[in-house]
Amino acid sequence: MTPDLIPAVDAAGLPGPVWLFQFLLVLTFFLHLLFVNLTLGGTLMAAISHTLARGRADDPRGVLAGRLIGINGYGISLTITTGVAPLLFIQLLYHQFFYTATILIGWMWLSLLLFLTVGYYAVYLYKFKGAPARGRGGGVWLWTAAILFMVIGAIQVAVNLIHMQPGSWEALAGNPWAILNDPTFVPRYLHFLLAGVALSAMVVTWWAVRQARQGIDPDLNGTIAHFAWKWVLWASVLQIADGLWLTMALPKDVLLGLMRGGGATMGPFTVGVFFGIGILVMVARCSDPVTRPALVTATLGTTLATMAIMVVTRDQVRSIYMGSSVDLSQFVIRAQWGNFWLFAILLVLGLATVYYMIRRVLNEPAEGADAA
Amino acid sequence: MDYPIWDFAMGGGMLMALVAVPHVIVAHFAVGGGLLIAVTETLGVRRNDPELRELAKRSSLVLILVSTVYGAISGVGIWVVAGLISPGAISSLIHNYVWGWAIEWVFFILEIVAALVYYGTWDKISKKAHMLVGWLYFVGAYGSLVVINGIITYQLTPGKWLESHAFWDGFFNPTYWPATLLRTGVALMMAAAFMLFPASKSREAGTRLVRYIGGWLVAGSLISYVGYRWWEAQLGETTRALFLGESPTLASLAATRSFTLWALAAALVLGIVFLLIVPRSIKAIVPGILVMVAAFAFFGGWERLREGSRKPFLIHSHLFSNGLLVEDIERINSAGLQAYTGWASTGGLDDPIEVGRRVFKIQCAACHTLGGYRSITEALPTFQEMLAVTANDPPGSGAAAFEAGCASCHRDSNFEEMVEFMPGADEMKEDPEMVTDLLVGMITGTLEQLRDMGQAYVDADRSVQFDTQTTAYPMMPPFVGNDEDLEALATFLGTLTHDGASTVLTGGGE
Structure with missing residues (x-):
């Protein structure tokens, strides 16, 4: 254990009690995980189904692949959107551990952006049935997306393991790939x-x-x-x-x-x-x-x-x-309850607006001239 | 400053620019596009104009592919890069403004869901419901902008926050409203620039639609200009002096300002000529690209000006760009860097060059690379430069060499004093070791000046913005650390100034 490698707790403190941010971290991570599962598992399942169907759209497994990617076109966006909040709260509570972990595997962590961008566009290429996705060729884009999303999952697991184990930091600073031996x-x-x-x-x-x-x-x-x-x-x-x-x-x-x-x-x-x-x-x-x-x-x-x-x-x-490496009570609490309530009210209003919007959309199909 | 340092040869600032510049362009397009598309569809429905409606439809595909995919990923990318290159700084921002970001996230959810629904429901739901979704998208996107703008402007002009540390004092800082207006104009310009191409593709109504988009571009340019002037006026006098006046402190920043305003003028003129007066010209692609480039150049220039005006701070008068808090200067100077962060001493303390390398990474690597972008090696004096000064052959060339290579660092000395201080040219050629010692001595002197500069920050009234022009090196954070840290850094930098530099440069993977 080398506790002196752990950076100091941010002097700005927390704008609310620790339990509140822990609750928000767990809650928003759960929401994020719902979409992560659909993106990760769904794309892999789609790639395998597409391969088993040999790229034929009339095969039920081919239809299944299309359905999964139909969901994922939206699901990946929502994976990123819902990922913002837990990323925010983990930086707030565990900044010394999280940033250090990402820096120790800096290149891998940065490459996540590239993998996500390519994977996402690969899904769209398959979805829109563009030239590369037509017929059997579409499997290339599906497998590209599936493999990249699996690699992203591995990077996230690596960061998670490193941030929890400050005792391993000094060794990992010299050989970040050693995390695979955990x-x-x-x-x-x-x-x-x-x-x-x-x-x-x-x-x-x-x-x-x-x-x-x-x-x-x-x-x-x-x-x-x-x-x-x-x-x-x-x-x-x-x-x-x-x-x-x-x-x-x-x-x-x-x-x-x-x-x-x-x-x-x-x-x-x-x-x-x-x-x-x-x-x-x-x-x-x-x-x-x-x-x-x-x-x-x-x-x-x-x-x-x-x-x-x-x-x-x-x-x-x-x-x-x-x-003992972490002591969240070290944070100075400078609660901003007014801002919390503003966030909570806006969150409720925002979700209610989303609900209202989707309800309107479902209840107002195009008819007559609108259907043009 | 107590985090490990991520080695990146290109330099963290360059990487951030690579991620952030495309992101802000796309993000502003996402906001302006939201307004333009919603207005265009609404007008199309009310006027029963299928061409306008078709324009909104075609543009919404660009919106979803560019903004919800690339915009969202690169937005997260800014956090990823900031966490890698300036973890202390992004941590400080998050701990002060987490509720701001949480509120922005709510708007972001609305924006993304509305964008996905909007694109996916063309001609599948009633026009009224579809228009509602478009307007909700705009509310989400614009809400996101006005929240983030509070945090970004706080970094440059924290205003009363420096005294109160109160959330809203920082949020509604002196440049908040001008920057909101300016960004609104920019958002319209970006949206018009992107939508120009779908508009020009319409066979029947291309000319009319291009003129319609041109109106938005001109309006966005004028709003941007008013916002820019207001923003500039709200900057502190000392910040304005960096790039304004007869002898601005930073010539490069003054040039950036000039470039920014000329680019805006170009966007306005090109917009009027190609989009309003001769809209058919857009069919030729090049005029459209020129308009787009001018609009991007203006926005990029202003962002560069804004970032440059903040230096050497990340949060003005509170946190330096290398993650050093003003309030930590005294503590690190007395206790030493190694007591402040364990990362300064990992791998052993026996080798002073290795310790110096770590001090460099911790204090300097946020802005300097060893041999790439903003190379520290190039900034250091070289044997040849010193020789040129002392040899002074032909006469007068020594003074010129001093002005070119030494004057910016040795402000207290002139050419004659420098010649008197340095050994003669022959002596230098015969004893390279002595030259190295001399170089290290000069570097040590500069570092001591940089450390002394920190005292000015310590003594200053921290409730108001600090006037960096009163310091010896207005664009640099002070050096912090005890004598051992300073000596180690000077020794390490000394190795970069002679031929042995190459072995050091390749020794640590940099």
Whole structure:
């Protein structure tokens, strides 16, 4: 441990209590993760589906790839938009750790921008069926996007691991790639990747079941639902195995810290594990999702709940990892409650406006001259 | 200043410019485009003008591809780069203005969702609902601008914040309203420049639409001009003196100001000629590109002027561009840099050159590279330069060499004093080691001057903006550290001044 490498707490202090920013960090990270999962898992699933369909648009798997990218055209924007807030709050609470971690792998961290830009435009190239995306060639753009998004995920996991472990900084300053040797790197990365695949497959299943039940292309949607449901099943099986691997790979002190935290830490962790097993049981018991729409909806709900719980556990694990290296009580609190309320009111108004806008859009289809 | 330093040969400032310049252009297009597209669609519907509506539709594709994708990513990119090159500075901004950014995020959500919905629902929903989405997009985009503008202008003119440290004192600082007006004009110019091309593609109504866009460009140029003059008037007198008056402190900044205003004049004239008087000329592409380049040049010039006027600060009179807080100067001078940050001593303290290299990274690398952009090696005196001064052959060339290479650093000396102080040319040729010692001695003297300069900041009234022109090096942060730090840095810089420099330069991967 080399605590003297940890920069000083920002003298400007915090414009509100620590708990408020911790809450906002966890909440906004959860929102961000929803879209991250759809972007990461959805693009990978689309690339594989497109390849299995050999690029044919009349193959249900080809249709599935198109649907996933249809979602992702919007999903990637929302991934970036929702990512701004947790990026802001982590810089606020853990600035000494976060910036140091990003600097230690500076080139990798910077390359994230390039990967994101190329990946995003690659998705649009596929979506718009431009010349490179026509027919089988579109797979190139899908795989480009999928691989780049997976690399971005690995960079994020690296930053997360480095920022939690100041004891490793001096060694990493000489060899940043050494972070790949962290025993938790691979299982942690797979944990996110599998969660992304599972959620994307779950959303696709839910939508296909809903369409099939409404009589819209029942054969096509039934086939897609079956296909995606299998992805949910296998992603859940692998997730449980990987979760066990990750737990066992955690440093002993961290694992003990999680257990010694009592109900506060073991409660969410245990519930999260049980929910994960519950998802597997629900999926395994149903071979035809189209006939069990309620079960599909319940499984989707449980998946979202599990994600929310695991985000809390992730935050707690961060605190345990950091241990005495971090002391958030060192911040001078200069609360700006007026500004907080202004933010809260604007957030409510903003979300209400978005809701109103989408409602208007859904309820006012073009008719007559408007449809021109 | 207590963070590790990221090695980047090109220089952090250059990298930031590469990310930030395209971002601000796109971001202003996103704002102005929001207004233009919403107005254009509304006019198209009210006047039953399908060409206007088609123009709005075509432009919205550009808006979504450029602003929601590239604009959003490069916006995050500014944070990424700032965190890499100036972590202390971005941290300070975030800790003071986190609620400002959080509020901006709310507007950003509205902006992005509305943009996606707007593009995806053309001819799929009622025109009324579609126009509403367009106007909501503009509200989100413009709200985002007026919030961010408060934080950006606070950096240059913190105003009463320096005394109160109160959020709104900094936000509504002296240049807030002028910059808001100026950026509004710029946003219209950027939007007009981008929309010119979709407008010119219309076969039936190209001329009319180009003239319509030209009206917006001219209006944006005039608003920008008024905003610029107001902004300039609101700057402190000492800041204006950097680039105004008969003998501005910074000739390069004065040239930037001149370039900025000429570019604005060019955009206005080209806009009037090519877009309003001879709109058909736009079909030839080149006139449109000229208008666009002039508009971008004006905006880029002003951003450069704004950034340059703030130097050596990142937050004027509070935080220097290398992350040094004014309030930390005394502490670091007395305790030393190594007590302030562990990153100054990682890898061992035995080698003074290595320690000096770390001091350089921590204090100087925010602005200087070793051999690239703003090269410190080029700024240091060389053996040949010293020889030219002392040899003075032919007569008069020594004085010229002194003026060119030494005068800016040795303000207390003149040519004659320098010659008297330095050994003769023959003596220098015979004993290079002595020259190195001499160079290190000169560097040490300059660093001591830079350290003494810090006292002026310490003694100054911190409730008002500091007049940097009263210091020996108005564009530089003071050197901070104890005698050991200073000696180590001088020793390291000394190695860059002779032939052995190449081994040092390649030794650490820089």
